[in-house]
Amino acid sequence: MTETNPITRERITATEAVIRPFVRRTPLVKADMADFGLPPGPLTFKLELLQHSGSFKVRGAFANLLLRKPPPAGVVAASGGNHGVAVAYAAHRLGVPVTIFLPDVASPAKQERIKAYGAQLMIAGSLYADALKASQSHIERTGAMPIHAFDQAETLLGQGSVGLELEQDAPEIDTLLVAVGGGGLIGGIAAWYGRKIRIVAVEPEAAPTLHTALKAGRPVDAPAGGVAADSLAPRRVGELNFPIARDNVADVVLVTDDAIRQAQEALWSNLRLVTEPGGAAAFAALLSGRYKPQAGERVAILLCGANTTAVNFGS
Numbered sequence: 001m002t003e004t005n006p007i008t009r010e011r012i013t014a015t016e017a018v019i020r021p022f023v024r025r026t027p028l029v030k031a032d033m034a035d036f037g038l039p040p041g042p043l044t045f046k047l048e049l050l051q052h053s054g055s056f057k058v059r060g061a062f063a064n065l066l067l068r069k070p071p072p073a074g075v076v077a078a079s080g081g082n083h084g085v086a087v088a089y090a091a092h093r094l095g096v097p098v099t100i101f102l103p104d105v106a107s108p109a110k111q112e113r114i115k116a117y118g119a120q121l122m123i124a125g126s127l128y129a130d131a132l133k134a135s136q137s138h139i140e141r142t143g144a145m146p147i148h149a150f151d152q153a154e155t156l157l158g159q160g161s162v163g164l165e166l167e168q169d170a171p172e173i174d175t176l177l178v179a180v181g182g183g184g185l186i187g188g189i190a191a192w193y194g195r196k197i198r199i200v201a202v203e204p205e206a207a208p209t210l211h212t213a214l215k216a217g218r219p220v221d222a223p224a225g226g227v228a229a230d231s232l233a234p235r236r237v238g239e240l241n242f243p244i245a246r247d248n249v250a251d252v253v254l255v256t257d258d259a260i261r262q263a264q265e266a267l268w269s270n271l272r273l274v275t276e277p278g279g280a281a282a283f284a285a286l287l288s289g290r291y292k293p294q295a296g297e298r299v300a301i302l303l304c305g306a307n308t309t310a311v312n313f314g315s
Contacts, residue, residue: 005191005243005244006153006240007153007156007157007160007187007188007191007240007241007244008191009191009192011157012157012160012161012163012164012188012191012192013164015063015067015154015157015158015160015161016160016161016164018062018063018066018067019059019062019063019066019158019161022052022058022062022066022090022093023051023052023058023059023062023161024050024051024052025165026046026047026048026050026051026165027047027050028044028045028046028047028169028170029044029045029047029271029273030042030043030044030045031043031044031045031270031271033286033293033299035270036266036270036287038286038287039295041293041295041296041297041298041299042298042299043286043299043300043301044170044173044298044299044300044301045271045273045283045300045301045303046162046165046166046170046300046301046302046303047273047303048162048302048303048304048305049273049274049275049279049303049304049305049306050306052086052089053082053085053086053088053089053090053113053307054082054085054113054305054306054307055082055085055086055279055304055305055306055307056159056162056185056302056304056305057082057083057085057086057087057149057159057305058086058089058090059158059159059161059162060083060086060147060149060152060154060155060156060157060158060159060184060188061077061083061086061087061089061090061091061147061155061158062090062158063154063155063157063158064087064090064147064152064154064155064158065090065091065094065096065147066094067154067157068145068154070096070145071143071144071145073097073142073143073144073145074091074096074097074098074099074144074145075087075091075096075097075098075099075144075145075146075147076098076099076100076101076135076138076139076142076144076145076146076147077098077099077100077101077135077146077147077148077149078100078101078102078128078131078132078134078135078148078149079100079101079102079106079128079131079149080102080103080105080106080128080131080149080181080234081102081106081107081110081111081307082110082278082305082307083147083149083150084100084101084102084106084110084114084119084121085110085113085114085117085307087100087119087147088100088113088114088117088118088119089113089117091117091119092117092118092119097144098118098119098120099119099120099121099122099135099138099144100114100119100120100121100122101122101123101124101131101132101134101135101138102114102121102122102123102124102131103123103124103125103126103127103128103130103131104123104125104126105126105127106123107276107307107308109307109308110307111123113307122134122138127224127235128149128224128234128235129224129234129235148238149182149184149234150181150182150183150184150185150187150234150237150238150240150241151182151184151238151239151240151241152240153240155184155188156184156187156188156191156240156241156244157188158188159184159185159187159188159189160187160188160189160191160192161188162185162188162189162302163188163189163190163191163192163193164192166189166300166302167192167193167196170300172298173197173298173299173300174197174198174297174298174299175197175198175199175200175293175297175298175299175300176189176193176197176198176199176200176299176300176301176302177200177202177253177282177283177285177286177291177299177300177301177302178199178200178201178202178282178302178304179201179202179203179278179279179281179282179302179304180201180202180203180209180210180237180245180252181207181209181234181278182209182234182236182237182238182241183209183210183237183238183241183242183245184238184241185302185304186199186201186210186241186245186249187238187240187241187242187244187245188241189302190241190244190245190247190248190249191244191248193248194248195248198250198251199248199249199250200249200250200251200252200253200285200291201245201249201251201252201253202252202253202254202255202281202282202284202285202290202291203252203253203254203255203281204226204227204254204255204256204257204260204281205226205254205255205256205257206223206224206225206226206227206257207222207223207224207225207226208222208223208252208254209222209224209234209235209236209237210237210242210245210249210252211252211254212236213236213237213242214245214246214252218242219236219237219238219239219242220236221235221236222235222236226257227257227260227261227277251291253285253290253291254290255281255284255285255288255290256284256288257277259284259285259287259288259290260277260280260281260284261277262284262287262288263275263280263281263283263284263287263288264276264277264280266283266287267280267283267303273303273306274306274308275303275305275306275308276305276306276307276308277308278304278305279303279304279305279306280303282301282302282303282304283301283303286299286301
């Protein structure tokens with residue numbers, strides 16, 4: 001991380017104080033890897049899926065609305081789903097007009113939540129990139145303030161508050177597994193921790209955005225598909241978070257769609273936690289053996305989203 005990086009521990013701490021009245025301090029669940037048929041070892045889950053609006057994204061949404069000044073035209077966001085839900089929720093709480101652009105792959109659960117918060121919902125194309133392009137045209141027409149899902153300093157500062165909470169509540173952890181789409185979450189968390197712990201990025205094989213960027217040495221287009229396409233497939237990582245991840249993320253692990261589904265089922269069967277595919281991706285790396293901890297390693301998993309209509313997975 002360079003000295004010019006705007007995402008610092010000091011700024012994350014200040015942002016956390018601003019958004020604190022509007023976000024939940026999400027709990028931890030302590031378990032053992034043996035509970036899931038893995039070699040025994042301590043396991044901590046950070047339940048960000050219990051956050052307002054159903055994902056961590058609301059932290060960055062409130063950071064944007066509270067640290068910036070929305071114009072009379074309101075705000076606009078493009079999203080695979082969760083960012084749109086979060087911005088719609090935050091704008092509703094603060095009385096700000098909001099328009100959300102989604103691709104048609106966004107789950108019905110996310111579309112319905114956005115409409116329930118009173119946002120204007122627009123469907124544009126089949127990928128996040130299509131929704132982003134349509135939102136940019138809307139901004140040019142109306143003068144609305146854009147709230148980027150991951151490539152905006154305030155977004156990263158808000159997401160970094162997850163790291164602040166986790167360090168305070170689970171200071172003993174050695175390793176944290178985090179799902180990656182555009183990289184706002186892992187960028188904020190990695191800016192908070194630096195190299196204090198081992199941060200492992202987890203991506204679907206069908207949407208390897210950070211993996212592809214690190215291989216190329218810069219953000220570049222990557223495939224954008226798979227079962228978690230409505231949350232982990234933005235085509236490329238953000239310019240702001242790429243150098244943070246490059247300098248502080250220890251490894252990138254790719255998981256299959258089947259592994260993600262199995263992780264969803266295991267979380268429901270063992271902990272009665274309902275996660276969307278993107279929310280279970282980080283756990284899929286551990287459960288499938290794509291990430292294998294050392295003996296005695298104290299691993300934490302960030303469960304980052306629960307906006308799905310699936311409830312019991314047949315069990």
